[in-house]
Amino acid sequence: MTRIALLVSDVDGTLLTKDKVLTAAARAAAQKLHAAGIGFTIVSSRPSIGMGFLIEPLAITLPVGAFNGSSIIDPELKPIEQHLIPPATARRAIDLLREFGVDIWLFTNDRWLTANPDGEYVAHERHTIRHEATIVTDFTPYLDQACKIVGASSDAPLLARCETAMQEAVGTEATAVRSQTYYLDVTPPGHDKGTFIEAMAKRLGIPTEAVATIGDMRNDLPMFARSGVSFAMGNATDEVKSQAKFVTDSNEHDGFAKAIEMVLNYNETA
Structure with missing residues (x-):
């Protein structure tokens, strides 16, 4: 051994x-x-x-x-x-998460961005990572800095379906997998x-x-x-x-x- x-x-x-x-x-x-x-x-x-x-x-x-x-x-x-998610893929991922109606977060190397400060897992994530979110109205200016995009939802079956759809949508251009039953992570490919x-x-x-x-x-x-x-x-x-x-x-x-x-x-x- x-x-x-x-x-x-x-x-x-x-x-x-x-x-x-x-x-x-x-x-x-x-x-x-x-x-x-x-x-x-x-x-x-x-x-x-x-x-x-x-x-x-x-x-x-x-x-x-x-x-x-x-x-x-x-x-x-x-x-x-x-490594970063390609900007076009980041846009596609955000659009799909929006279609599924789940909260959307975008992480750069040093910031956590969300459009919904009252999202159901925002307080949980703040406690988890010990960091405050930056509130934005548009993710577009940050698409070329995306280290990770997260879909957050307490509806586990919905997020499972979203995971399957996301994998089909991003193909080989990103990795999409749940890190928790309530978090779907989209990260750089390969x-x-x-x-x-x-x-x-x-x-x-x-x-x-x-x-x-x-x-x-x-x-x-x-x-x-x-x-x-x-x-x-x-x-x-x-x-x-x-x-x-x-x-x-x-x-x-x-x-x-x-x-x-x-x-x-x-x-x-x-």
Whole structure:
């Protein structure tokens, strides 16, 4: 077996509890990774501006993946590698979300834009990323800066239908996948959490087999497929669990910390 040299974790639903809390057990688990000489970083559908509060408590010194891995940023949140949605595709995505009647957000590297400050998930997102939205009346001036476009709705079946329609509408010009049952993310083409794993392995000079990953949603599957060891959270769907090598406990019961113990034990027997 190949020893694990790097662990990459999803954030929401994995590293954090449902109330967006980083538990003491999660912090301690990250410290154990550092003490064992195992690299540690995070990748998330979150925007760059929503990752900063995790850097110091987790002692992250490696690059971090934002926008489902389509942007790679340093620990100070400055872009190392950034990809954007083509402007025409961004316009098409916004028009389709409007047709489905869901709230629309556009993220640049440093701003969260919305036309509806009273949207049903605006307060939730503000709490999640710890950043205020910029209110705009027109997304057009920002279409050439779009790192991510989000459709937000509590109507999960509607958003599932929107996801299918979006995938057909954008084709190979963007990636469209739900990061939560209530968020549909449209991100730059050809880049996902799997390409982030490949980029990190290349940066560290290790094989992808030496990378362990942990996540809970369908957008985590590309990184599962490109890592040597993968963990699905106990709160993940059966589909996600079926694609992981191991299943840990839920994010409400320190599943992340328990997965880290499994990684450390794995290395002892490798």
